[in-house]
Each structure stands twice: as structure tokens, then as C-alpha cells.
Amino acid sequence: MNKAIFYHAGCPVCVEAEQQFVTALNPSNYQVEEVHLGNDKGRISEAEASGVKSVPALVIEGAPFHINFGASINDLK
Amino acid sequence: MNKAIFYHAGCPVCVEAEQQFVTALNPSNYQVEEVHLGNDKGRISEAEASGVKSVPALVIEGAPFHINFGASINDLK
Numbered sequence: 001m002n003k004a005i006f007y008h009a010g011c012p013v014c015v016e017a018e019q020q021f022v023t024a025l026n027p028s029n030y031q032v033e034e035v036h037l038g039n040d041k042g043r044i045s046e047a048e049a050s051g052v053k054s055v056p057a058l059v060i061e062g063a064p065f066h067i068n069f070g071a072s073i074n075d076l077k
Numbered sequence: 078m079n080k081a082i083f084y085h086a087g088c089p090v091c092v093e094a095e096q097q098f099v100t101a102l103n104p105s106n107y108q109v110e111e112v113h114l115g116n117d118k119g120r121i122s123e124a125e126a127s128g129v130k131s132v133p134a135l136v137i138e139g140a141p142f143h144i145n146f147g148a149s150i151n152d153l154k
Contacts, residue, residue, distance in 0.1 A: 026101055060098065
């Protein structure tokens, strides 16, 4: 099982990405963890270390993929 | 089976998204068509009609998701 982390901030673009995009991932290959960076600011540095610059973003096995644009990670600090 | 279309232009960001992201989609739910808009300019208008503004992008059941940023669709015309 590979790990994927979905970083979001509860914004409308984030919710849309979660509902239609993250659920499209292969559940037999990926275990998806959801992290709300607005509520869980302690994990912002972890997201940044993976290369996340905006939310929503999905980190798959360490590689960041920014999906559309909801908010800059700097605005969540 | 739902339909997903991956629009790309062969750029490095596109290739990375295809290899790691598109292949993570659930194959039992999604049939993914790949369209190289640099080679298949006749489908640019179709992509724009779905809301695609840059590549790589994935259109899932009509909704556009831009994945990172490779090139503006205007630069492919």
C-alpha cells in the first residue's frame, strides 16, 4: 500500500478536489490521509518540505501535485 | 465506467503527472484517454470547452483539474 497525503484548507476548490479527484484514486494501491492545514498548522512545515506551495495538493510517495488553486500555503500560516 | 481525459503537451511536468498521477486512478472506475494537444491541436477547443486553461490537466466527468503547471493552453495554439 502506497501512501498519499491530501493537504487542503477546507476551501471550495479543496472540497471539490477531494470529492471528485481524491476519491478517484485506486483504493487498492493508495491509502489517502487528509490533512486540513488550516486546522492543523503544525503540519505546514511537513507539507512545505514535500514541495507543497498551495492547496489543495496531493503528495504521492513524496512528490507534490498541486490541483487547481485554492489558497497559497503562505496564507495559512 | 467513467471517462477521464488527460490533456498534456509532452512537457516534463506533463510526463511526471502522467506517470505518477494518472496511473494512480482507479482502473476499475475510470477509463483514461490521453490527448497530446501539441500534436492534436484539433482538440484544443474541446479542452477549452471543459475549462482547461493549462496542461497537464485531467478532466473527470466534465470537471477540469489542473495538475501543477506545464504550459498555458494559449501557448499550444
